[in-house]
Amino acid sequence: MRxxxxxxxxxxxxxxxxxPVLRGVDxxxxxxxxxxxxxxxxxxxxxxxxxxxxxxxPDRGQVLVDGVNLAQTHDRALNEIxxxxxxxxxxxxxxxxxxxxxxxxxxxREKRLVSESDVQRYVPEMLERVGLGKMGHKFxxxxxxxxxxxxxxxxxxxxxxxxxLFDEPTTGLDPLMAYxxxxxxxxxxxxxxxxxxxxxxxxPEIFSLSDWVAMLKNGKILAMERSDEFQRxxxxxVREFISIPNAMAAS
Amino acid sequence: MNVIQAIGxxxxxxxxxxxxMLLFLLRSFGWLFRPPLRLFQIIKQLHFVxxxxxxxxMLTALFTxxxxxxxxxxxxxxxxSEGLLGSAVALSIIRxxxxxxxxxxxxxxxxxxxTAEIGIMRITEQxxxxxxxxxxxxxxxxxxxxxxxxxxxxLLVALFDVVGIGGGYVVAVKLLGxxxxxxxxxxxxAVEWKDVYGGILKSISFGLIISWVCCYKGYFxxxxxxxxxxxxxxxxxxxxxxxxxWDYFLTSILL
Numbered sequence: 001m002r003x004x005x006x007x008x009x010x011x012x013x014x015x016x017x018x019x020p021v022l023r024g025v026d027x028x029x030x031x032x033x034x035x036x037x038x039x040x041x042x043x044x045x046x047x048x049x050x051x052x053x054x055x056x057x058p059d060r061g062q063v064l065v066d067g068v069n070l071a072q073t074h075d076r077a078l079n080e081i082x083x084x085x086x087x088x089x090x091x092x093x094x095x096x097x098x099x100x101x102x103x104x105x106x107x108x109r110e111k112r113l114v115s116e117s118d119v120q121r122y123v124p125e126m127l128e129r130v131g132l133g134k135m136g137h138k139f140x141x142x143x144x145x146x147x148x149x150x151x152x153x154x155x156x157x158x159x160x161x162x163x164x165l166f167d168e169p170t171t172g173l174d175p176l177m178a179y180x181x182x183x184x185x186x187x188x189x190x191x192x193x194x195x196x197x198x199x200x201x202x203x204p205e206i207f208s209l210s211d212w213v214a215m216l217k218n219g220k221i222l223a224m225e226r227s228d229e230f231q232r233x234x235x236x237x238v239r240e241f242i243s244i245p246n247a248m249a250a251s
Numbered sequence: 252m253n254v255i256q257a258i259g260x261x262x263x264x265x266x267x268x269x270x271x272m273l274l275f276l277l278r279s280f281g282w283l284f285r286p287p288l289r290l291f292q293i294i295k296q297l298h299f300v301x302x303x304x305x306x307x308x309m310l311t312a313l314f315t316x317x318x319x320x321x322x323x324x325x326x327x328x329x330x331x332s333e334g335l336l337g338s339a340v341a342l343s344i345i346r347x348x349x350x351x352x353x354x355x356x357x358x359x360x361x362x363x364x365x366t367a368e369i370g371i372m373r374i375t376e377q378x379x380x381x382x383x384x385x386x387x388x389x390x391x392x393x394x395x396x397x398x399x400x401x402x403x404x405x406l407l408v409a410l411f412d413v414v415g416i417g418g419g420y421v422v423a424v425k426l427l428g429x430x431x432x433x434x435x436x437x438x439x440x441a442v443e444w445k446d447v448y449g450g451i452l453k454s455i456s457f458g459l460i461i462s463w464v465c466c467y468k469g470y471f472x473x474x475x476x477x478x479x480x481x482x483x484x485x486x487x488x489x490x491x492x493x494x495x496x497w498d499y500f501l502t503s504i505l506l
Binding site for chain 1 (some may be wrong): 377379
């Protein structure tokens with residue numbers, strides 16, 4: 001039985017700098033699961049994520065979040081929908097004028113979600129969960145790549161979002177740190193039960209942590225299946241893309 | 252045909268940019284009147300644009316006043332009118348040099364920093380991150396800078412005027428031997444409220460130009476270090492040129 005759908009993309013097209021990037025993407029994101037989008041570099045996976053959260057608007061097509069079309073909403077309505085979301089950026093995108101604690105507290109304070117005394121309680125608790133218990137006073141410039149990603153994850157999780165987007169969460173990290181971040185995402189998913197949409201190149205690791213895998217190729221979704229079924233697909237383009245890293249990992 | 256096409260494309264791109272700049276300004280202003288009021292951000296920007304520019308503005312003012320007195324003294328002495336030195340210094344500073352030079356110094360010091368700061372936030376996706384948190388980046392980043400510039404620049408110009416006239420006094424009276432009484436009385440008789448008012452009006456509009464141009468160039472910077480360098484240069488040059496051009500038109504209306 002297919003689970004309920006929280007985000008639906010219908011025929012999304014986008015041209016950037018004269019180059020067509022998305023050429024009619026149809027994609028359904030199941031609620032409460034982790035869906036990973038894979039595909040060659042430069043295929044527009046990050047562009048696709050930016051469409052899902054309304055940072056980019058499609059030239060044609062629809063992006064439906066809980067039935068609301070983001071392509072046609074104005075700023076204020078878009079902000080309402082964005083309250084369901086959080087995003088972990090490839091670069092972590094921490095505010096470099098603020099320390100770790102202030103970064104994590106920022107969405108809580110700015111949106112006045114909770115009182116200041118609750119901020120003082122929630123933020124250290126969240127930092128503890130991502131393994132940055134004593135790092136609250138550090139500034140982003142003083143952190144390693146892994147710590148930045150952890151801080152970004154804490155900032156995304158602290159608002160208890162329904163949906164979290166992960167843009168290549170382990171790019172630029174050593175294998176051990178990448179493993180740690182993947183474990184963290186899985187354990188946080190178990191704890192908080194959000195819908196996760198991830199863009200990643202980490203094959204084969206993503207098969208064990210994702211419920212669903214979709215492949216973007218030539219501006220379209222080539223295939224989307226449950227993680228275990230995806231690995232058995234016979235499509236030559238899929239096989240080519242997933243077999244080489246798999247073979248390398250095996251050797 | 253290609254030449255005409257190329258010219259046409261340039262003109263269209265130019266008009267599009269003008270439109271984008273105007274929309275950027277109107278939207279940033281619009282966010283001032285919607286809650287929440289970013290008071291802390293405004294105060295932070297007042298400190299940065301206003302307070303931190305006081306030293307450089309005072310220094311510029313001091314030497315501008317001093318050189319005006321020196322130049323004016325030798326010109327006026329030919330006609331035996333050294334007594335008018337005070338009014339020459341004060342009118343030049345209050346009407347023209349105060350608003351223009353103080354604004355150019357603010358552009359160089361605070362305007363360039365605005366472009367660089369916002370541009371880096373754009374390149375490192377900090378602005379996108381803010382937007383994904385349902386926080387409007389114009390309201391959080393741009394509106395406070397515009398408000399702070401509108402308040403700070405006129406105050407800095409007032410400071411420039413006072414220090415500049417003081418610098419003129421030191422050179423005229425203490426070094427060149429003009430009588431102190433005639434220096435002040437010529438200012439009192441020559442400077443009218445209209446001159447001061449015109450200077451304030453100019454400085455408010457210059458404050459708007461600085462924050463508008465510099466924030467716009469940073470917000471829409473190209474996504475590279477080179478692009479940000481270009482954006483900062485363009486911002487400073489465009490703001491400075493606009494200040495001088497607008498100064499001419501405003502002067503011709505005010506006179």
